[in-house]
Amino acid sequence: MEIAAIIQVLEAFAPPVLQEDYDNAGLITGHQSMECTGVVCTLDCTEAVVDEAIERGFNLIVAHHPIIFKGLKQLNGKNYVERTIIKAIRNDIAIYAIHTNLDHVWDGVNGMFASKLGAVPVEILSVKSGTLSKMYTYVPHDHVEKVQAALFAAGAGEIGNYKECSFSTHGVGTFQPVPGAAPFVGQVGTRHHEPETKLEVIFPAYAANPIIQALKASHPYEEVAYEIIEVQNNHPQIGAGLIAEFSEPIEAEEFIKSVKQIMKVPCIKHTGIPAKKIKRIALCGGAGSFLIHKALRAKVDAYITADLKYHEYFDAEDQLWLMDIGHFESEQYTIDLLFEILHKKFPTFAVLKSVIPTNPVQYYI
Structure with missing residues (x-):
């Protein structure tokens, strides 16, 4: 299995678009096409965690905190960040960070x-702003159920504790197929009047691409008419x-x-x-x-x-x-969360929780 498959699961749970502007979530070292030999889940990626991955024969570290926040102008090992990156690259260890995007999701x-x-x-x-969009599309009456089902399956129409939410109105659409067209209804060169349903669905803004793909795959028309707008409402479960x-x-x-x-x-x-x-x-x-x-x-x-x-x-x-x-203490169970996300999807794959203590703060009591 390629590292891309691991990343796909993580980003489906906490889309990168939800991270803050200052953040650096995503793949920091390595590349997605690498064959994954195992995953180590941790809060922080340190030299010791890289050593742990090497000892276990794993080549992917999934961390909550990005090891790189700011641009590096040199890589000569003068601090722990540079040493960690150098060691990871030398040993073909990929590092993936899932930070404020994981903070912003409901089950994060x-x-x-x-x-x-x-x-x-x-x-x-x-609540985070700019997280909701609405789609308007126009469907022949007999195909509404099919298109609705596809949009719902792609993640549209979920509002709080409700799903499969939409609104429909009836009207008449017109179009004239021109030479070269292969219309589902109507004839080339003649304006056609088709009774249609205007279908409206709301969805998380980050899910636009799969929802558009679902619409086009389920819609009977050769050219699918749709419009997507950003709505002022905010997604109640993102922030x-x-x-x-x-x-x-x-x-x-x-x-x-x-x-x-x-x-x-x-x-x-x-x-x-x-x-x-x-x-x-x-x-x-x-x-x-x-x-x-x-x-x-x-x-x-x-x-x-x-x-x-x-x-x-x-x-x-x-x-x-x-x-x-304490910072570490308040986020320590994120390691369990990352493990649960990946183990649920890949129950037979090598996904482990790091045993390296990475909290730099100590207490004298």
């Missing part, structure tokens, strides 16, 4: 975070951070102890413990200070994230229980 980093804490996701904390709820309120002391135990954190930095019970929480794996005000407006009881600065704790305004559990 924060979905796994919520699951580990036993909370049920209810909405995205900060940064996540709001989740517990089935029953939890005492504050019990909650913070549970977070400490489940997330394997030696200590938690936080604002004052509130008197009320905890039921509605916000989560953002990694550095999430940019979402504090969103969490305040969402009226959550607690916001768990990482990399908060001193003055950002004041932003809680005594209305929000802020917790900083």
Whole structure:
């Protein structure tokens, strides 16, 4: 199996178009046509992780964090980034990063975070804009069901907890086939009037190509008329951070102890413990200070994230229980997520979780 097959599965789950502009997700070393000998899933790609892949005879590392964020002008091994890249290239190791695009999908980093804490996701904390499109197309009445089914199968018509959503109106289309045409209905040289259904479906903007292909493959016309527009509505399940709820309120002391135990954190930095019970929480794996005000407006009881600065704790305004559990700690279960995605698709292929500890932060307790 080629590395391209692995990448296809990962990008179907978290399309690269959803990454932030500053990010560098994707294939960093190697090429897609390489025959894959095995996959190591990790949070960070370091020299030690490359050594682990070499020892196991695996040639693909799938990491959450890109080893390269900025352009490299030299490769002489003067820092850990350059040494890691040099070692990977010398040993034909491909490195693939799936970063903020994995943060932005519903079942991604924060979905796994919520699951580990036993909370049920209810909405995205900060919905990403420009993520929805709408297609209009025109289909002979007798072929609507076939075209609808193809569009739905390609991912169109999914809105929140609903799927196969569309809207239809009836009208009459006109066209005149010219010499060289092979019309499904009508005759060359004569204007034809055909009763048609105008079919409308909404879909994630990143899925435009497969949906267009599905339309053309299922439509009976030689020339398929369609229009795609960007809509102002945002996809409700794509964006940064996540709001989740517990089935029953939890005492504050019990909650913070549970977070400490489940997330394997030696200590938690936080604002004052509130008197009320905890039921509605916000989560953002990694550095999430940019979402504090969103969490305040969402009226959550607690916001768990990482990399908060001193003055950002004041932003809680005594209305929000802020917790900083550490960057690695908040994203550690992403390794399990990557393994699950690939193992589900390739149950007999060699996909393993790295055993190399990559957290550079240590605690003296």
